[in-house]
Amino acid sequence: xxxxxxxxxxxxxxxxxxxxxxxxxxxxxxxxxxxxxxxxxxxxxxxxxxxxxxxxxxxxxxxxxxxxxxxxxxxxxxxxxxxxxxxxxxxxxxxxxxxxxxxxxxxxxxxxxxxxxxxxxxxxxxxxxxxxxxxxxxxxxxxxxxxxxxxxxxxxxxxxxxxxxxxxxxxxxxxxxxxxxxxxxxxxxxxxxxxxxxxxxxxxxxxxxxxxxxxxxxxxxxxxxxxxxxxxxxxxxxxxxxxxxxxxxxxxxxxxxxxxxxxxxxxxxxxxxxxxxxxxxxxxxxxxxxxxxxx
Amino acid sequence: xxxxxxxxxxxxxxxxxxxxxxxxxxxxxxxxxxxxxxxxxxxxxxxxxxxxxxxxxxxxxxxxxxxxxxxxxxxxxxxxxxxxxxxxxxxxxxxxxxxxxxxxxxxxxxxxxxxxxxxxxxxxxxxxxxxxxxxxxxxxxxxxxxxxxxxxxxxxxxxxxxxxxxxxxxxxxxxxxxxxxxxxxxxxxxxxxxxxxxxxxxxxxxxxxxxxxxxxxxxxxxxxxxxxx
Numbered sequence: 001x002x003x004x005x006x007x008x009x010x011x012x013x014x015x016x017x018x019x020x021x022x023x024x025x026x027x028x029x030x031x032x033x034x035x036x037x038x039x040x041x042x043x044x045x046x047x048x049x050x051x052x053x054x055x056x057x058x059x060x061x062x063x064x065x066x067x068x069x070x071x072x073x074x075x076x077x078x079x080x081x082x083x084x085x086x087x088x089x090x091x092x093x094x095x096x097x098x099x100x101x102x103x104x105x106x107x108x109x110x111x112x113x114x115x116x117x118x119x120x121x122x123x124x125x126x127x128x129x130x131x132x133x134x135x136x137x138x139x140x141x142x143x144x145x146x147x148x149x150x151x152x153x154x155x156x157x158x159x160x161x162x163x164x165x166x167x168x169x170x171x172x173x174x175x176x177x178x179x180x181x182x183x184x185x186x187x188x189x190x191x192x193x194x195x196x197x198x199x200x201x202x203x204x205x206x207x208x209x210x211x212x213x214x215x216x217x218x219x220x221x222x223x224x225x226x227x228x229x230x231x232x233x234x235x236x237x238x239x240x241x242x243x244x245x246x247x248x249x250x251x252x253x254x255x256x257x258x259x260x261x262x263x264x265x266x267x268x269x270x271x272x273x274x275x276x277x278x279x280x281x282x283x284x285x286x287x288x289x290x291x292x293x294x295x
Numbered sequence: 296x297x298x299x300x301x302x303x304x305x306x307x308x309x310x311x312x313x314x315x316x317x318x319x320x321x322x323x324x325x326x327x328x329x330x331x332x333x334x335x336x337x338x339x340x341x342x343x344x345x346x347x348x349x350x351x352x353x354x355x356x357x358x359x360x361x362x363x364x365x366x367x368x369x370x371x372x373x374x375x376x377x378x379x380x381x382x383x384x385x386x387x388x389x390x391x392x393x394x395x396x397x398x399x400x401x402x403x404x405x406x407x408x409x410x411x412x413x414x415x416x417x418x419x420x421x422x423x424x425x426x427x428x429x430x431x432x433x434x435x436x437x438x439x440x441x442x443x444x445x446x447x448x449x450x451x452x453x454x455x456x457x458x459x460x461x462x463x464x465x466x467x468x469x470x471x472x473x474x475x476x477x478x479x480x481x482x483x484x485x486x487x488x489x490x491x492x493x494x495x496x497x498x499x500x501x502x503x504x505x506x507x508x509x510x511x512x513x514x515x516x517x518x519x520x521x522x523x524x
Contacts, residue, residue, distance in 0.1 A: 050520055050521060053364075053368055054368075055367065055518065055519045055520060055521060056518045057516075073372065074370070076368060076370040076371075077370040081364075081365070081368040083364060083365065085361065086361075087360045088361075089362060091307075091310075092307075101365070101369070104297075104300070104370075104371060105370065106369075106370055158368075
């Protein structure tokens with residue numbers, strides 16, 4: 001179950017010019033992996049997402065999802081998509097819209113009502129189920145957008161700015177939902193300008209610039225944990241390097257361990273060597289710095 | 296065909312106040328004009344109007360608002376979606392036609408006028424057939440345009456063809472062109488006969504089928520971009 005793209009190229013042509021937006025993109029999103037897509041405006045993120053979803057035909061390259069074409073109906077049955085701006089027939093109520101989406105996605109008729117109610121409840125908009133979409137705020141539309149994408153428990157999830165217009169509670173909720181999807185093995189591609197969110201939920205991040213993946217950064221490893229340990233000055237650098245496997249930079253040492261349980265062992269060993277440990281935290285990349293550098 | 300799309304299209308019209316208002320207007324007009332000697336004198340144009348209003352909504356406006364993109368990621372074949380929307384719209388138009396016919400029959404019964412049931416039945420059949428062509432053409436135009444350009448093309452084409460035909464006829468120098476234009480007009484915007492005319496029915500239905508096949512072919516390959524980087 002992998003979202004896979006190879007050598008994607010896409011140009012837009014007008015009478016006077018041709019603009020190459022994607023210039024050869026390779027991409028993989030594995031099951032249970034959340035991959036973030038970031039880059040400056042015009043980098044090609046939405047075009048890439050549109051190609052993956054089958055809205056646009058790439059000029060060159062291949063897209064497969066679980067080994068099948070992206071427009072395969074079985075692939076669609078297991079795909080979910082949240083657009084940046086949720087637009088739909090505004091006269092429908094939230095409940096009507098969601099039931100229609102659930103039936104289209106192939107949710108069994110008997111389960112449609114229960115699933116709809118459960119999703120509305122989960123996203124905190126159960127009270128608005130009978131309200132027309134025209135009366136929904138931007139944040140509520142975004143929440144119902146998440147509902148329609150998740151109602152059939154998709155295996156491949158494409159999220160375009162899912163936290164856009166959400167209040168802090170909504171942002172936390174979306175973060176939890178993404179974590180849940182990851183836990184149940186869904187492959188998630190997240191397009192966002194919210195670097196802090198990307199940092200918190202993504203395993204890997206791809207920096208798009210001028211239609212190319214300029215940089216790929218792994219934020220979380222599936223089989224190991226990276227921790228940043230801050231030490232009191234005056235420690236034995238050689239001993240610290242021997243224990244952690246990396247040389248300290250100033251009073252900071254970034255160590256790679258096999259599991260979260262192993263962090264305590266490393267800390268114990270450091271303390272045993274005479275080093276004073278004042279802070280231990282999971283290490284994440286400085287996305288803002290990388291974004292500035294890559295952009 | 297997708298039953299989900301078809302039933303949702305019908306349901307949405309049934310839930311629309313505008314739809315029932317137009318039907319009420321049609322029924323009143325049909326009932327009121329029952330005192331005329333000519334059966335089916337006033338309501339058929341309203342059915343065509345309803346066909347234009349309801350028929351221009353699928354595809355084009357859905358693409359512009361982003362609605363279509365949400366649907367196309369679901370497991371629905373594009374052609375099945377298009378045909379189901381057409382079937383749903385045609386169904387609600389036919390229902391409107393049946394209600395108008397019943398209203399006129401009721402009016403005739405109340406006013407002690409001849410029922411003309413056969414003529415009214417034929418009128419309903421002809422109007423229903425025309426509505427299939429109207430919706431099919433609108434969906435065909437929508438398959439390669441955005442928003443409500445399909446309605447603009449439909450109405451604009453009818454006006455432009457009418458003007459060109461009138462100009463050519465005034466000149467009386469190009470009878471072949473004039474006949475060709477008349478043929479195009481008859482095929483795209485046919486006038487309903489007053490009696491049962493099987494070849495006419497077949498012509499209208501086959502034109503509608505051609506429009507739908509072309510619409511499906513274009514829509515299947517159409518790119519549906521959303522948003523912007």
